[in-house]
Amino acid sequence: MSQPTSIFLAALALLALSAILEAAGEAPGAVLIRGNSTILSDNGTFELGFFSTNDDSWFLGIRYASIPIPTYVWVANRENPIKNLASATLGMTETGRLAVKESGNAGFVWQSENSEPSSKMRLLDTGNLVLLSEEMNIVWQSFDFPTDTWLPGMNLTKDRSLVSWRSLADPSPGFYTLRLKPPGYGEFELVYNASECYWSSGHWTGNAFTNVPEMTIPYIYRFHFDDPFKPSASFGYTETSLDSALKPPLTRFQVDPNGQLMQYTWSSQTENWNTFWKEPENQCRVYGLCGSLGFCSSRTLRPCECLSGFMPMDEIGWTSGDYSKGCRRKSNSPCEEDDVFEELGVMGFEGEVVESFSGSKSSCEKSCLSNCSCVGLSHNEKTSLCKNIYGSLLNLRNLSSNPLLEGILFVRVQRRGIVKKNISKSMVLVASIVGSIAVLGLSILIVLIWRSKRHKERKKQEDAGEAFPVLLNLRVFTYKELQTATNGFSEKLGHGGFGAVFRGQLPDSTPVAVKRLERHGGAEKEFRAEVCTIGNIQHVNLVRLRGFCSDSSHRLLVYDYMPNGPLSAYLRRDTPNLSWEVRFRIAIGTARGIAYLHEECRDCIIHCDIKPENILIDGDFMAKVSDFGLAKLIGRDFSRVIATMRGTWGYVAPEWISGVGITTKADVYSFGMTLLELLGGRRNVEEPPPGDRGGGSEGDKWFFPPWAARQIVEGDVAAVVDERLGGAYNREEAERVALVAVWCIQDEENVRPTMGLVVKMLEGVVEVPIPPPPKLIQALVSGESFQGIRGGSGHGTGSSANERVKSPAASDSSPGVPSSPGNGNVM
Incomplete structure (x- = not known):
C-alpha cells in the first residue's frame, strides 16, 4: 500500500472515530446540540434545547417535554442571549466544560463552572443536567445553579437562590429573589433588588414554615431541612403520592416575574398548571412591582396602572408585564x-427620600413646589405632619386606614385647563361660545331639577358623589328617606354587634335591609371614606351595599334584603331542614366570600365576627357574608367590640381572647365553628341532648364542638351530621366539610389553613388529611369550668367525650349563650 493511501485511510479512520465520539458527547470539542435539535431525559419528562421568547433572542434551557404548555425550569445563558439559532451550538470544551457558542463569536456565550474535567453529559429524569467524570462522579450539575424554578430533589442553600425572570418574555435575571434569610438561614425570604424583604416564610417547625401552613399537606411533597444553624444548611423537597402505586404529580416552585412565590401542580385532567399556593397572596404586597408612580390594584386585569396624568416609562415593557420602570408625567x-x-x-407608599416636618397643607405644597425632585406629599390635618416625597414614589396602594391617623397622599401633576399666553384669539372666542352654551344648558338643567322635590334630592346626592368620586356605585340617602322607607323603623329584623337592622322598601319597591349603627368612628368625611372601601367590594358571596346615610349624627347602611334570613334561623330543631346540597353550597359560598375579603381585595379585610347570624341566605339559597368591613368602619377597638357582641364568644379564636394581635386566621377559626353548626344542624352551645344530662344542673349547657371534633378525628363523621337528614347526604362531601372544620379550629393559628386553601379543600381540589384534635375550645365559651357528661346517648359515649358549660347566668346576654336565631336579616 502506498504512503498516500495509508495516510488517507488513517485520516478516514480518525474522522469516523471523531464522529462517534462527537455523537456520544465524550470527546473534547464535541457538539452536543446544534440549532433546533434537542436532548431528552430517559423517561421523556424533560428536554434540553434552545428556545426563544421572541424571534431574535435564543437561550439554552430545560423544559417539560411531557406536557403541552411550554414550561422552562432552567436557563443557561439568561444574561447573554444568542441572536442566530442556526449558528448556535452546545458543546464540550477542551477542558471538559459545557459551553454555548454562537458562530462568529470569538468567545463562549456561556460555559459550566466545573473545576474537574468531564467526559459525559446526562439530562436526568429529575430535570437535572449533570456532567460526569470518568469514574461517573458528578462534577457539575444545573441543580447547583438554579434560575427561577425549584424542582423536587433540588436543594437551596445560603449560596443557592432563585431569581425571577425579568418578564414573561425575558428570561434575564429579574428583581425578585427567594433565598435563605441570613444570618441564621432558618427561614426563606423574598427580596426586591437583593435588599428589600417583603415576605418571610417564618421559621421551620420540623414539618412546615410558620407562615406557610399549606406545607403541612403531605400528599404533594415532603420537605427536608438540614440543620439551619450550620453553614452548609440546605432545604429541599421530594414529590409524594397518597397511593404508592401511583406516580406522584409534577410539582414545582417558581418565583414569577411579578415577585410572587408560586407552587404549582400539574393536572393531567385539565392539562394545566394548578396554583396550589402563592406568597404573598396579595400581589400588591410585592415590593416595587409597579415602579415609581405606578399604582397597584388586585381588581384589574393587570396589576399595575399609571396615575391620571402619567404614562408608562417603558411602553414595551409595560405591555409584556415588566412594570419595574414605573410611570412618568405625560x-x-x-x-x-x-x-x-x-x-x-x-x-x-415608600418614597426614595421622605422629608418630614410640621406645617399646614399650603406650606407643605409650597415646600414641595420649590424643588423639582419633589413628586408628592402626605399631609395629616389632625397632627399637621407633612411629608414631602423626593425622587421616586414606590408601592402605591390603597389603604382602608383612618385618614386621621395616616394622612392624605397628594401627587404633583401638571395643571389642567390653564389658558396659555400663545393661544390664539379665535380659540378664546370659540371657548367663550362653548362656555356660554354650557352655562345656558346648566341653567336649564337647574330649573328642571328645582321643579321636583325628588329631583332636588337626587341633585343633592350627585353633589355628594362629586365630592367623593368612589361613591358613584352607592346611593347617598337622607335620614328622612330611610325613615320613610322603613316606616319609621317599625319592622325590626334583628340586632347585630354593631346595631339594629330594619326591613325597608325603596320608592321603586326594592326591598332593603337598613342597619342603624349604634357606634361610629370619625367625622363626616372619614365615615364616607370608610364606606367607600366597603361599597366598592363586590362578590357573589358578599351582601351588596346599596347606599348609606351620613346625615348629622345618623349613620345608616342600606343593604340588599335577603328573603331567607340568616343561617342561624335553620340551626334549631323546630325550623325547616336544609338539604345537604344547600348546606354544602352554603359552606363553599361562605368560604369563597371570606377568602375574597382576605386575599383578593386591594387591602386585606378581617371580618372579626363570622357566625351564622352574619351568613345570610338569598332567594336561591346562596350564602352571602354580611357585616364585612364593619369592624374597620366602626373602629377596631377589640375589647369594646367583644364586650358588646352578645353570644359570639364561642366563635372567637384563642389568640384574640389572650390579647394577641389577630390575623386572618381569627376568621378561619370562626368559620370552622360555624361549619360545625352547619354540619350538625345545631348551635354549638345548647341544652344537653335528651337523656344525656348526667345529673347536671338545669343551667348547664352542652358544648358541641369538643365532642364533634373528637368524633371527626376518630372517623365517626356520621355521628356528627344532622340526624334530620336521615342519611340523605353525600358522605364524601360531609367528611370533607368535617375535616376542614377541625383544621380551622386548631389551637395554634399557624396550623390553621388560609381561607384560600379552605376553599380548595372543600371543593375537593386539595386532599384533606386527618387533623389533630384541638384542645383549647372548651375555654372559648364563658371561661367557666367544664364537666364531662356522664352516661351515653345517640351522640356517643364516654367520660370527656361530651362537655358541659356551666352557664354563668340564665339570661341570653351571657357570653356563652348564642343570640336568638331566626331573628331576621341580621348583618
Whole structure:
C-alpha cells in the first residue's frame, strides 16, 4: 500500500472515530446540540434545547417535554442571549466544560463552572443536567445553579437562590429573589433588588414554615431541612403520592416575574398548571412591582396602572408585564412652575427620600413646589405632619386606614385647563361660545331639577358623589328617606354587634335591609371614606351595599334584603331542614366570600365576627357574608367590640381572647365553628341532648364542638351530621366539610389553613388529611369550668367525650349563650 493511501485511510479512520465520539458527547470539542435539535431525559419528562421568547433572542434551557404548555425550569445563558439559532451550538470544551457558542463569536456565550474535567453529559429524569467524570462522579450539575424554578430533589442553600425572570418574555435575571434569610438561614425570604424583604416564610417547625401552613399537606411533597444553624444548611423537597402505586404529580416552585412565590401542580385532567399556593397572596404586597408612580390594584386585569396624568416609562415593557420602570408625567418636563397637587386619599407608599416636618397643607405644597425632585406629599390635618416625597414614589396602594391617623397622599401633576399666553384669539372666542352654551344648558338643567322635590334630592346626592368620586356605585340617602322607607323603623329584623337592622322598601319597591349603627368612628368625611372601601367590594358571596346615610349624627347602611334570613334561623330543631346540597353550597359560598375579603381585595379585610347570624341566605339559597368591613368602619377597638357582641364568644379564636394581635386566621377559626353548626344542624352551645344530662344542673349547657371534633378525628363523621337528614347526604362531601372544620379550629393559628386553601379543600381540589384534635375550645365559651357528661346517648359515649358549660347566668346576654336565631336579616 502506498504512503498516500495509508495516510488517507488513517485520516478516514480518525474522522469516523471523531464522529462517534462527537455523537456520544465524550470527546473534547464535541457538539452536543446544534440549532433546533434537542436532548431528552430517559423517561421523556424533560428536554434540553434552545428556545426563544421572541424571534431574535435564543437561550439554552430545560423544559417539560411531557406536557403541552411550554414550561422552562432552567436557563443557561439568561444574561447573554444568542441572536442566530442556526449558528448556535452546545458543546464540550477542551477542558471538559459545557459551553454555548454562537458562530462568529470569538468567545463562549456561556460555559459550566466545573473545576474537574468531564467526559459525559446526562439530562436526568429529575430535570437535572449533570456532567460526569470518568469514574461517573458528578462534577457539575444545573441543580447547583438554579434560575427561577425549584424542582423536587433540588436543594437551596445560603449560596443557592432563585431569581425571577425579568418578564414573561425575558428570561434575564429579574428583581425578585427567594433565598435563605441570613444570618441564621432558618427561614426563606423574598427580596426586591437583593435588599428589600417583603415576605418571610417564618421559621421551620420540623414539618412546615410558620407562615406557610399549606406545607403541612403531605400528599404533594415532603420537605427536608438540614440543620439551619450550620453553614452548609440546605432545604429541599421530594414529590409524594397518597397511593404508592401511583406516580406522584409534577410539582414545582417558581418565583414569577411579578415577585410572587408560586407552587404549582400539574393536572393531567385539565392539562394545566394548578396554583396550589402563592406568597404573598396579595400581589400588591410585592415590593416595587409597579415602579415609581405606578399604582397597584388586585381588581384589574393587570396589576399595575399609571396615575391620571402619567404614562408608562417603558411602553414595551409595560405591555409584556415588566412594570419595574414605573410611570412618568405625560409632559416632557419633570416639573413646571404652575404644578398642582391631586388628592389620592389614604395610600400606602415608600418614597426614595421622605422629608418630614410640621406645617399646614399650603406650606407643605409650597415646600414641595420649590424643588423639582419633589413628586408628592402626605399631609395629616389632625397632627399637621407633612411629608414631602423626593425622587421616586414606590408601592402605591390603597389603604382602608383612618385618614386621621395616616394622612392624605397628594401627587404633583401638571395643571389642567390653564389658558396659555400663545393661544390664539379665535380659540378664546370659540371657548367663550362653548362656555356660554354650557352655562345656558346648566341653567336649564337647574330649573328642571328645582321643579321636583325628588329631583332636588337626587341633585343633592350627585353633589355628594362629586365630592367623593368612589361613591358613584352607592346611593347617598337622607335620614328622612330611610325613615320613610322603613316606616319609621317599625319592622325590626334583628340586632347585630354593631346595631339594629330594619326591613325597608325603596320608592321603586326594592326591598332593603337598613342597619342603624349604634357606634361610629370619625367625622363626616372619614365615615364616607370608610364606606367607600366597603361599597366598592363586590362578590357573589358578599351582601351588596346599596347606599348609606351620613346625615348629622345618623349613620345608616342600606343593604340588599335577603328573603331567607340568616343561617342561624335553620340551626334549631323546630325550623325547616336544609338539604345537604344547600348546606354544602352554603359552606363553599361562605368560604369563597371570606377568602375574597382576605386575599383578593386591594387591602386585606378581617371580618372579626363570622357566625351564622352574619351568613345570610338569598332567594336561591346562596350564602352571602354580611357585616364585612364593619369592624374597620366602626373602629377596631377589640375589647369594646367583644364586650358588646352578645353570644359570639364561642366563635372567637384563642389568640384574640389572650390579647394577641389577630390575623386572618381569627376568621378561619370562626368559620370552622360555624361549619360545625352547619354540619350538625345545631348551635354549638345548647341544652344537653335528651337523656344525656348526667345529673347536671338545669343551667348547664352542652358544648358541641369538643365532642364533634373528637368524633371527626376518630372517623365517626356520621355521628356528627344532622340526624334530620336521615342519611340523605353525600358522605364524601360531609367528611370533607368535617375535616376542614377541625383544621380551622386548631389551637395554634399557624396550623390553621388560609381561607384560600379552605376553599380548595372543600371543593375537593386539595386532599384533606386527618387533623389533630384541638384542645383549647372548651375555654372559648364563658371561661367557666367544664364537666364531662356522664352516661351515653345517640351522640356517643364516654367520660370527656361530651362537655358541659356551666352557664354563668340564665339570661341570653351571657357570653356563652348564642343570640336568638331566626331573628331576621341580621348583618
